[in-house]
Amino acid sequence: MPRAADPTVAASLVEAAARLLATEGPAALSTRRLAREIGASTMAVYTHFGGMDDLVRAVVRAAFDHLAAELDRVPVTDDPLTDLAQLGLAYRRNALADPHLYLAMFGPHPDLPYQPTEADRVHGLRTFTTLVQAVQRCLDADPLAPAAGTPDAAGRIAAQVWAAAHGAMTLELAGFLDDDGATFTATTLAVLVGVGLLPDNPSQ
Amino acid sequence: MPRAADPTVAASLVEAAARLLATEGPAALSTRRLAREIGASTMAVYTHFGGMDDLVRAVVRAAFDHLAAELDRVPVTDDPLTDLAQLGLAYRRNALADPHLYLAMFGPHPDLPYQPTEADRVHGLRTFTTLVQAVQRCLDADPLAPAAGTPDAAGRIAAQVWAAAHGAMTLELAGFLDDDGATFTATTLAVLVGVGLLPDNPSQ
């Protein structure tokens, strides 16, 4: 066996890329800048990753893992509807904490040198399972809900909740909303009411 | 007076940029490529626009105008709920017709040399008025709707509908959904039910 690659170099690259993306935006992501940042040459990007796009891919996957961990930190209580609300807030908090990274997660990304592959999407959908489970707990707690019993009800409802939250989040980050998350919560709540998981006149 | 700028050159640049963006993606947008495309030098981008970013800005504004025209083409009938559904379908059709352009409209865009300004957002929100008017017609037709009467009900509801549609559209374009628009229609319908514009058990 030949010389082994220094795993700390790869980790440093991912860390530096995520940090530069967060603090200076995608424009700061360049092989030379990264090399300078970690005290190596630009070749490090090509030996440890195939190129710039695979490095960004690793950053995005790490971002999905981070989001999944944040969502898993939301405690599971005996009120699954409150759990769902907390998941939504955690989702928005994660996006606001690092908008560039959040936007990088949801390609196709015009100018980031990264086009998500099918494997990337499968990996990203893993984050989705926490939400599906929470929806399933809501359906279990309320067997009279209209959707309960239909095939893959939890998955389909979770997809709608995710779409609503993601849409409001994207519009907010783009600057089209300026309501401190009011549309975010209103939209996700409206979806929950619409699918029958929340009563028409929620007391909260 | 000196030599006047040829307006056809500016129009050709916007047309070529939109075409290249649609057919080859944002990576094909370069001053040299555009100059070759319209048979001029790269300076054309800088005399007619301030630079690459202002050219993309013009393309995005044209895209918003195109979307607004598409939405305005949806006929106004005596069934405002059907009108809303048709607006949603037109919105999705427009996005699927040119995904790159659609994504370019909703910055902040990582790698496109274009950061939307406040003026751009105001311009983009003009597209929004058609949706707000359709929601208002729904509220007028159903004075018993829960939200009717609250301040700016149409605007707030329209924002939620837009967020839901945009979120489902973005996820679909990113490849996270593969259901031919099922989540798109389900999410927007759920929001309409949630805000009280549609009955719980829509007959359709």
Added chain:
DNA sequence: CACGATACATAGCACCGTTATAACCATGGG
């Protein structure tokens, strides 16, 4: 210990956006 495969550094290629310079040319004033 020596071999060979691999990590890494250097230098270079083709491309990018942008800009300085100079030539061009349509126009308004004399």
Added chain:
DNA sequence: CCCATGGTTATAACGGTGCTATGTATCGTG
């Protein structure tokens, strides 16, 4: 009618990008 004015345009260059070819250093194995 002619000419000076000044924006338009082309050319060339600067610093930057991703990436690759080449050479060297370094490690794991036999």
